[in-house]
Amino acid sequence: xxxxxxxxxxPHIRAYDDAQRIMWWVLFSLLFPVMAATWFFGFKALLLxxxxxxxxxxxxxxxxxIVGKPITIRDGSAAVTGILLALVLPPTLPLWMAGIGAIxxxxxxxxxxxxxxxxxxxxxxxxxxILLASWPVAMTTWVAPLALDSVxxxxxxxxxxxxxAVPDYLSLFMGSRAGSLGxxxxxxxxxxxxxxxWKKIIDWPAPTAFIGSVALLTAILGQDPLFHVLSxxxxxxxxxxxxxxxxxxxxxxxxxxxxxxxxxxxxxIRLYGGFPEGVNYSILIMNMLTPVIDTYVRPxxxxxxxxxx
Amino acid sequence: xxxxxxxxxxxxxxxxxxxxxxxxxALPKRVVLPLQQNLGVPAEAxxxxxxxxxxxxxxxxxxxxxxxxxxxxxxxxxxxxxxxxTAAGVLVMSIVIEAAEDVPAASPAGNRRSWKELDRDAxxxxxxxxxxxxxxxxxxxxxxxxxxxxxxxxDAVIINGCECEPYLTVDHRLMLEMPADxxxxxxxxxxxxxxxxxxxGIENNKPDAIEALTAEVSKEGLSGVExxxxxxxxxxxxxxxxxxxxxxxxxxxxxxxxxxGVVVHNVGTxxxxxxxxxxxxxxxxxxxxxxxxxxxxxxxxxxxxxxxxAEVIEQCGxxxxxxxxxxxxxxxxxxxxxSMEVPVVKATSSILVLAKKDVGDVTEGDCIRCGRCxxxxxxxxxxxxxxxxxxxxxxxxxEEYHVADCIECGCCAYICPARIFLVQYFKVAKxxxxxxKAVC
Numbered sequence: 100x101x102x103x104x105x106x107x108x109x110p111h112i113r114a115y116d117d118a119q120r121i122m123w124w125v126l127f128s129l130l131f132p133v134m135a136a137t138w139f140f141g142f143k144a145l146l147l148x149x150x151x152x153x154x155x156x157x158x159x160x161x162x163x164x165i166v167g168k169p170i171t172i173r174d175g176s177a178a179v180t181g182i183l184l185a186l187v188l189p190p191t192l193p194l195w196m197a198g199i200g201a202i203x204x205x206x207x208x209x210x211x212x213x214x215x216x217x218x219x220x221x222x223x224x225x226x227x228x229i230l231l232a233s234w235p236v237a238m239t240t241w242v243a244p245l246a247l248d249s250v251x252x253x254x255x256x257x258x259x260x261x262x263x264a265v266p267d268y269l270s271l272f273m274g275s276r277a278g279s280l281g282x283x284x285x286x287x288x289x290x291x292x293x294x295x296x297w298k299k300i301i302d303w304p305a306p307t308a309f310i311g312s313v314a315l316l317t318a319i320l321g322q323d324p325l326f327h328v329l330s331x332x333x334x335x336x337x338x339x340x341x342x343x344x345x346x347x348x349x350x351x352x353x354x355x356x357x358x359x360x361x362x363x364x365x366x367x368i369r370l371y372g373g374f375p376e377g378v379n380y381s382i383l384i385m386n387m388l389t390p391v392i393d394t395y396v397r398p399x400x401x402x403x404x405x406x407x408x
Numbered sequence: 409x410x411x412x413x414x415x416x417x418x419x420x421x422x423x424x425x426x427x428x429x430x431x432x433x434a435l436p437k438r439v440v441l442p443l444q445q446n447l448g449v450p451a452e453a454x455x456x457x458x459x460x461x462x463x464x465x466x467x468x469x470x471x472x473x474x475x476x477x478x479x480x481x482x483x484x485x486x487x488x489x490x491x492x493x494t495a496a497g498v499l500v501m502s503i504v505i506e507a508a509e510d511v512p513a514a515s516p517a518g519n520r521r522s523w524k525e526l527d528r529d530a531x532x533x534x535x536x537x538x539x540x541x542x543x544x545x546x547x548x549x550x551x552x553x554x555x556x557x558x559x560x561x562x563d564a565v566i567i568n569g570c571e572c573e574p575y576l577t578v579d580h581r582l583m584l585e586m587p588a589d590x591x592x593x594x595x596x597x598x599x600x601x602x603x604x605x606x607x608x609g610i611e612n613n614k615p616d617a618i619e620a621l622t623a624e625v626s627k628e629g630l631s632g633v634e635x636x637x638x639x640x641x642x643x644x645x646x647x648x649x650x651x652x653x654x655x656x657x658x659x660x661x662x663x664x665x666x667x668x669g670v671v672v673h674n675v676g677t678x679x680x681x682x683x684x685x686x687x688x689x690x691x692x693x694x695x696x697x698x699x700x701x702x703x704x705x706x707x708x709x710x711x712x713x714x715x716x717x718a719e720v721i722e723q724c725g726x727x728x729x730x731x732x733x734x735x736x737x738x739x740x741x742x743x744x745x746x747s748m749e750v751p752v753v754k755a756t757s758s759i760l761v762l763a764k765k766d767v768g769d770v771t772e773g774d775c776i777r778c779g780r781c782x783x784x785x786x787x788x789x790x791x792x793x794x795x796x797x798x799x800x801x802x803x804x805x806x807e808e809y810h811v812a813d814c815i816e817c818g819c820c821a822y823i824c825p826a827r828i829f830l831v832q833y834f835k836v837a838k839x840x841x842x843x844x845k846a847v848c
Contacts, residue, residue, distance in 0.1 A: 110818035349779040
């Protein structure tokens, strides 16, 4: 009757959600901004999304092959990066530029730091910063939504910076405005974010602190807070970038501080900086502070000495 | 609803045995009794090969305080004393007894007496002599917990009826079937430690147990006994979590429940105490839940200590074709055993057999920093960082991040989407720190 059974350390049961399932839910939630982008900017927008996604996944496979690591494209993280990158690009960006961005995101920002879980910067946002520095004109050329021909126009935040008339709230909410693929339709972003909340994949601290601090600060500074919340990449950044597991803090308190820092810096850049939009750089700067936040913001130990009385 | 912060919901998986009354298992032909069945100092054999022993006769003991004697679960002959495999996967000096008939009883069974006739010293002595240890699985010698130092004032005894581990139904059945013994044991514990209050903490997925005990309390007209319904959440039955949920007190880091005026005993331990005091019965059997997708007929069995797992499983219809993993204890903290020959010991609350489909293919990935381990850790640790430091053998950091406070409940590893064996790293790290302290 002596038999050998499987042995391992406890626990012997595991929760259903694993890393791959989480990534696939993130991919699913991103379909809504992608659909909105396709609706407003046409087939070329969808083509851009598909292209950056394919390049990102291929880049990951080739890179891992070259450095002799196991190929992990099935975990879905490279695809998430590819889609997120497309969502922060202008619809008219030449495909080859977008492709370079996808390769930079996967190889420079993620792979060279050790792959999934080890990168310091959000790959999509860091790649966007690289593209913006490399091709500033192409990266800031916006087209009007729902136009048959590519009619060049200005983004709402640029119009605001230049003290010109901006689109109404409803256009901003639905997405009928110029901008990057994924940042135009607030509705689509909220649907995607709602799915992630429902599946408990993202939590409230970072987005709440991010959006809340932008609203509060712009109101204090005499701006229209609703306009600032609805325009630019704020909601996309707050729900899909500031909640990135790898590059944001791990504790609830830390995530709140992270969101707060993002919000304050976004407003500073929007109102006083050289660029009309500050979401991209604010998140990248807070990415740098993540290790520090994680070091000093820790949960209270059960039965530990209370620091304040 | 009273509870503690954080923790997890696992789904309790108790359906297959929670309504099955406890049945007596067949007497084993041969028992294996490891001499280390308690936390602390192992017992030493006081019989030798060839001796004939009576049922309930003491066969191993120790002069040390933090130890518990061991008794012969069956009448028979000592055939071997040697190192044998235990459920923990290590070889432990064990006494093997083969059943024999016509062995005279050790002492004639006395009449049932009430624990109320005994003073605190008599209670402690009787509990020690009966070899009782914590039956929730921790196996700390019970008489030690009944003897708090005089400077520690104990005001409350908590009887742990949470049974928060999935699959287990031992304590549930004991509360339903033996409520009088649970309360008698609780009363004796309270007398031994000089406490005024007795609180029974039970998870609200066992309303029938709450009802049975409430009825017993009012039938006996007991005062100072409270029954508290607690939220069903793992690890509600963790000592520190239980005290926090019921009394709002936090056992200080590195401290014991008695530091906040509490002692906690498991339901099964209370029953064993009652039987020892009132019937003079030593701990030679215990109730075991035999369950899981790998067992044909799950049961709650009263099993003699020392019975091989194989014999217990056989009485439950045997294993299914796809049985893949045998676990002693619950799925969250239990130990996977490699052989069915290992014996039931005092710590064996359950024999859980999982089929292949429930074991799954668990391959460790890289941490994606989702933070779920931190959100679920009932102690407030950062398991992801702790595991990283342990992997890097950065023991100073491991200590600074409070690995010593880890209760090894397994919440972090359960929830981890990267399937990292977090508890394993912490066990290794704790051991490493202990060894380093011993060297210094």
